[in-house]
Amino acid sequence: MSDAIPIVTETFHRQRTTTPDPIDSLTPEQQVLDERLREWRKAESERLGLPLFFVLASTTLRNIVLARPQNLTQLKSIQGLGLDKIEKFGPGILSVCTA
Helix, strand or coil: CCCCCCCCCCCCCCCCCCCCCHHHHCCCCCHHHHHHHHHHHHHHHHHHCCCHHHHCCCCHHHHHHHHCCHHHHHHHHCCCCHHHHHHHHHHHHCCCCCC
């Protein structure tokens, strides 16, 4: 008989939290704006040869959709948009939001 102690391994399973798809919490009008802003961001990223998140992060995009800015002052109040992004992309963002 061996004096070896049996090794017991426990496995831990993290419960995966199911968060609803963020798009589901938007109104139909906000969903349309979200889609149009995503198309605009894709076109800008291709034009500049940059990844999508270099143009706008998804959370910033969501903040824009929720705020639906109509002018530069409103755009400046959106979290995630620094002055450099506003100078570079502000007119394009506002044209999508006000169309």
